Amino acid sequence: MDTVLSLDHFSKIYSNGRGARSITFSVERGQVVGLLGPNGSGKTTIMKSLTGLAQPTEGTVTLFGVNAADRERALQNVGALIEQPALYENLTALDHLCMAARYYPQVDRARIDKVLRIVGLLPYAKERCGKFSLGMKQRMGLALALLSEPELMILDEPTNGLDIEATVEIREIIIRLAKEKGVTFLVASHLASEIEKMCDKVLVLYEGEMLSFETKEEALRLHPSLEDYFLAKVRDKKGSVVL
Numbered sequence: 001m002d003t004v005l006s007l008d009h010f011s012k013i014y015s016n017g018r019g020a021r022s023i024t025f026s027v028e029r030g031q032v033v034g035l036l037g038p039n040g041s042g043k044t045t046i047m048k049s050l051t052g053l054a055q056p057t058e059g060t061v062t063l064f065g066v067n068a069a070d071r072e073r074a075l076q077n078v079g080a081l082i083e084q085p086a087l088y089e090n091l092t093a094l095d096h097l098c099m100a101a102r103y104y105p106q107v108d109r110a111r112i113d114k115v116l117r118i119v120g121l122l123p124y125a126k127e128r129c130g131k132f133s134l135g136m137k138q139r140m141g142l143a144l145a146l147l148s149e150p151e152l153m154i155l156d157e158p159t160n161g162l163d164i165e166a167t168v169e170i171r172e173i174i175i176r177l178a179k180e181k182g183v184t185f186l187v188a189s190h191l192a193s194e195i196e197k198m199c200d201k202v203l204v205l206y207e208g209e210m211l212s213f214e215t216k217e218e219a220l221r222l223h224p225s226l227e228d229y230f231l232a233k234v235r236d237k238k239g240s241v242v243l
Contacts, residue, residue: 003028003029004031004063004184006026006061007061009024009059010058010061011023011056012055020046021209022058030183032187033184033186034188034195035203036192036202037190041190042208043188043189050078050154051068063078064151078152079148079154080154080155083157084137085141093127097147100144101147111149119146121143135166138159142155151184152186155185157189171198202215202219202226204230206234211233212233
């Protein structure tokens, strides 16, 4: 299988001592991989480093065989939604996508309409984003990330704060694009149930450390749920610490 992204002994340590330490894993084309861990576990640090918003303290980050430090080349086929989308309240959904399309010569009005249809916002194309619900704003952020037809999507807590219906809609979009279009996804969440419902593989992070990286089937072989799997890994880590 083709390797889409990889981290090799990656570390990013901030001045307060937090961040991520000695992370090594790779993601293959068409996979949906979940980063599972509580707030402060290093999920956003990894994603910011993948998208060039932070530079590694040690190790390497590679996208499509290109070092992430070479942002222009490495990010050519990447779409990202890190934390919440930055939207202008007075602009419509269509305005936002037309403005973003200026950066991508291959994106035309047909592609814009298709993206709006994918995320379920086509009927609201001419509504101002200031009137959107939280779920609609998240879908708008997803539309912006999808606009250039990326081969890799990096999504940080894409369902955070959403109601049940909006959460299911976002999850179904991710699963459909992975299965039907072969888009690769790296999805961060602190909710084990969400990772379990959408991801093929799961990477457990805790206090900046990588505790495990396995397929969902491997993780569930000895555990009734990913929540139990996560708690078992954390207990193993804490039990190995000498007090």
